[in-house]
Amino acid sequence: MSLKGRTAVVTGAGSGLGRACAVQLARDGAAVAVWDLNAEGAGETVRTIEAEGGRAVAYVGDAADRAAIEQTLARIRADLGPVLVLVNNAGITGFKPFLEITPEELERIYRINLMGPFFLTQAVIPDMLAAGWGRIVNISSSSAQTGAVGMAHYSSSKGGIIALTKTLAQEFAARGITVNNIPPGFIDTPMTRASPIDVDEIAAISPMKRAGQPEDIAAACSFLASEAAGYITGQTFGVNGGRVIY
Numbered sequence: 001m002s003l004k005g006r007t008a009v010v011t012g013a014g015s016g017l018g019r020a021c022a023v024q025l026a027r028d029g030a031a032v033a034v035w036d037l038n039a040e041g042a043g044e045t046v047r048t049i050e051a052e053g054g055r056a057v058a059y060v061g062d063a064a065d066r067a068a069i070e071q072t073l074a075r076i077r078a079d080l081g082p083v084l085v086l087v088n089n090a091g092i093t094g095f096k097p098f099l100e101i102t103p104e105e106l107e108r109i110y111r112i113n114l115m116g117p118f119f120l121t122q123a124v125i126p127d128m129l130a131a132g133w134g135r136i137v138n139i140s141s142s143s144a145q146t147g148a149v150g151m152a153h154y155s156s157s158k159g160g161i162i163a164l165t166k167t168l169a170q171e172f173a174a175r176g177i178t179v180n181n182i183p184p185g186f187i188d189t190p191m192t193r194a195s196p197i198d199v200d201e202i203a204a205i206s207p208m209k210r211a212g213q214p215e216d217i218a219a220a221c222s223f224l225a226s227e228a229a230g231y232i233t234g235q236t237f238g239v240n241g242g243r244v245i246y
């Protein structure tokens with residue numbers, strides 16, 4: 001699965017799934033832009049990649065800020081070259097009964113989880129079109145597949161990601177760009193540990209009797225970014241230990 005000579009951008013790569021995807025894409029040969037709000041986390045990811053002999057640079061900032069997206073991408077292109085792999089992973093979660101969700105909370109979650117990936121993808125696709133090759137992997141959520149009580153703002157933002165994936169897959173299928181999404185189901189990350197979800201309890205009742213690990217997502221991301229996955233586009237590639245099957 002060689003991505004040698006190609007540049008990958010992973011948002012939210014300073015923690016959890018994003019970090020695991022960044023580390024794996026670097027192992028696959030990509031130069032990786034590690035983009036996160038959290039400087040410490042991004043730095044740690046870069047150090048992990050460099051310790052393995054890979055190439056990565058940290059970019060600290062809001063991946064959903066439209067003006068900042070252009071500025072950061074200009075730096076990434078200057079440092080690492082055109083972006084041919086994009087992993088839209090940065091996201092925030094939310095737990096609140098539907099009737100209590102405020103407009104501000106809804107806007108914040110849509111801005112980071114849906115509009116950010118929308119704008120960043122718009123900004124990156126010209127690089128892929130110029131190369132006639134590109135891989136976009138969007139991290140959605142199994143909550144968008146099943147629904148999730150108390151997560152209307154979150155699950156609907158992720159449902160938008162699934163719809164965006166399908167539409168872009170069709171728009172760019174003939175131009176060498178694939179667009180897929182991975183809806184994770186209960187992966188043991190700082191986000192899950194900080195949530196009301198009891199990871200160990202969920203693990204105990206899950207088909208595989210374990211929580212997913214960030215590396216489970218990274219393996220799927222690596223495959224979808226690879227040459228081998230060139231005939232796969234528009235798909236929802238569930239990684240959930242059998243929790244959601246259809």
Ligand code: NAD
Nearest residue numbers: 012015016017036037062063089090091141186187189191
């Ligand atoms: P995490 O909180 O451990 O990591 C998320 C990272 O994204 C953090 O480092 C954070 O600083 C960064 N981030 C957040 N907003 C950002 C922004 N605007 N710009 C740049 N960076 C930003 O969470 P995680 O569990 O690794 O989740 C990663 C993605 O997977 C999210 O989109 C999440 O919704 C999705 N997801 C996770 C699970 C799970 O079980 N962990 C399940 C379904 C979906």
